[in-house]
Amino acid sequence: MSAKQSGYVTDVTYPAHFHKEIQPVWLATVATLKGLQVPDIAQGYSYCELGCGLGVNLLVAAACNPLGEFVGVDFNAQHIAFARQSAEALGLKNLRFIQADFAEFAQSNALFFDFMVSHGVWSWIPASTQQQVLKAVQRGLKPKGLFYLHYMCHPGSTQMMPVQKLLNELAHSLSGTSEQNMGAGLDLLTRLDLAGVFHDQPTLSASLTQLQKMNKAYLAHDLLSDHWNPQHSVDVHRMAAQFGLTYLDSANAFEMIEALSIPQSAQALIANVSSPAVRETLKDLARSQRQRQDLFQKQPQALTAEVCVQRISQMVFELMPAAPHSGGQVFRTPIGDIDGPAELLSPVLQRLAQGPAQVAELCRLPVYAGNLPQLMQSLLLLMWRGHVHPQRPDGPANPVEAGALRSWIKQHDLKIEAVPSCGTAVVDEAVRNVQPGSR
Template sequence: MQNAQRPNLENGAYVTDVTYPAQFVRELMPLWLGSTLTSLGRLAPDVDQAFDWLELGCGAGLSTLVAAANHPAAHFTGIDLSQREIERATALATRAGLANVDFICQSIEAAADAENSTSPPKRDFIVCNGVYSWVGEPVRKAVERIVAQQLRPSGVAYLSYMSQPGAASFSAAQRLLRLMARGHPGDSAAQARNGMNLLLSLEQAGAGYFVEHPAAARDMQQASAGSDAALAHEYLNEHWQAFHAADILQSFTSIGCEWAGSAMPLDNIDAVSLPAQVQPIVQQLRQQGADALLLETVRDIARNQNSRMDIFQKARSSLATNRLDLSEHRQALLRQKVMLAPPARLGELTSGQHLVLSTRIGPVDIPFAQVQPLLEAVQDAPRSYAELASLPAYAGNPGFINQVLQVLAWAGWIRFIRSPTSTDLEEIEQRCQRLQQVLKDAGLGDWHIDAHAATAMPQGSA
């Protein structure tokens, strides 16, 4: 390996020679984020009105395109350092007739430097998915500068990253992948697959690393099932770091943001995301006044969390808060509306069965009798939270519906949908249908873009 080549990286840091796989992330969608904030008792942006959205590291722009199609009154911007990805995203937007979205070829550092810190904040949403753990500190600091400078008070920042302790066990395997890439010809995708084949051989041979770290073996098997390009972008970058949630929360607090919760609703509900024996420990810590830094660290240890999707909100003035009082929270919940998704699945269950959720702590059983009245109520037509709260099964505990809806949304059983005062859905449906066809023609998948729920899913799961 004396003449071995380095992985194909931009400035020696980030893979750019192979196309980043087009990826839709439902947790980035404005309606999803708003519904999650409402469930948490926080002020949520009105996504039926005009707003401004920025995605940092948008790649092929699939999530930004879906959001733009669903929200014609809003303006969307996606930035990425790959000229190829930006040209592809721009072409897709043009063919779909989406005039409310711009894609800019620019590094995150350049975007932060270009912003005049004296100009007023203008963004209602700033989202950054699949970037933070794979870039160096200067880029991470640039992300934080953009949020500090551009996010409006009460605006929403979303950040995904690999987290401790769950992702830490794979760091040795990631290093091996990078080392193997040095000695293999071809592009980054071929290099990544070559390294993954060696890892699989080591695991099958009983290497002690995988015996002692079964989570690493599980993560490797899952990663291996993906495309070679996805492997390259995930594991061949120079920077690959799992962060402690407490450090991220502290960093965003220092730029005037409040941690709101997780964009993965299940992680906001201890009763279904933590082992039963851990729940009273967390409850005791809360009663003792433990802050979010400690509580989230305990939760991450309890789940062996390997990734996080954190939601932050820009703080308001000292005289205002992003937290709703009990009456405001109740009214915000009652205005929510949901639909069953997809309807056919309800017939698969009977009252004696359980919904089984696959979670970080293993299978979690929910007796079907607890959710049957709710699911039956939405089987034929969308229902409001107020209508569900009036069902006899929940009359004594209407707050229970909040958690049930969040769990079912996470599991893909229900979808939150637009309010009755939403923008004309007929126009939005036409925009979504055009984008569906454009994506299909471009070979980016056969998608169903749901104008009611303002989200997308592969055809066949709709």
């Protein structure tokens, strides 16, 4: 039987993953686009990740965002040891790691944060621990602070529930490591698939084929947990509301564009529904949503329309490494391929290939002619694809820390590239295309 702690796999290290959507610049940008006041990241701010794993996201954030003070919390001693050693090696003074479970942290924490995030945790912990996550956020998040929460949801994750149950039960019956047990489980699923067990579930069969290509340690953490619980998004939103958190929107840039992320045939139907809960459920059904990247705020305050437009217009965007310099794009989305026409995207890419530019300048491109909503739709698509990113508003990063981060990334063979001017990193194209797992 593989080693577990509180039902969670601990005998193999969780592979390092980077998520651009949890970085402070990204979060502040998408909340501003929703017309809300956000923490001022041009001044000092504080940030906490609950369930930080090896700390890769925080190490990038701290090295690239010198005005931020960062805290990572994880119960896994091996994860925290690696994260602390890495922070020391990088010479980061604005980052510390705390080894604690969420109940301990919720009880003992006396710090207050502008940003709190949790990715790849919620759906793999029991309901009682989910309550502790929300207690920690309720206590630690400042007014107007932003909380990002990732979780599995229905209906997209529903079909994997019996598969996960089978894999977990099989692992409990075996004596190997979690990776070995995961391999045995995948072999069994392959035999079942070849035997025609999933003949009436072609999408599940395709998912199982994809699993065979993925990292076994990653899959062990994902699929061998004793707690594997997709939820309806409206239920999560109601839970969060009980702790003083208001749902804003998805932090996923593509999902913010409902005109594209929802099938056109369903858009009018959803738009005519007055109940937010029913509308959100319909969105999940229309998208066959598998996971959510939800953004909440404590005591949200709206910007005036004039101030919102002003702040968006002042944002500066930068072209990311390896991004195209011109042309149209085909966006492979959960609801099918979407063509990004060259006449809309190419002028933006060509201008940013010359250097960063303010939204106000991009909006003056002839193809947009002052049409800010249309420009922002193009920029959101390019953000989602990893081709462009908003810059940090607080000036250059520390070149010593940025250089040390790049060396550290190379040393650990991480498939990311740091972009300090944007306070983030970009994931290599090959990695992005072959690791579509639920976390």
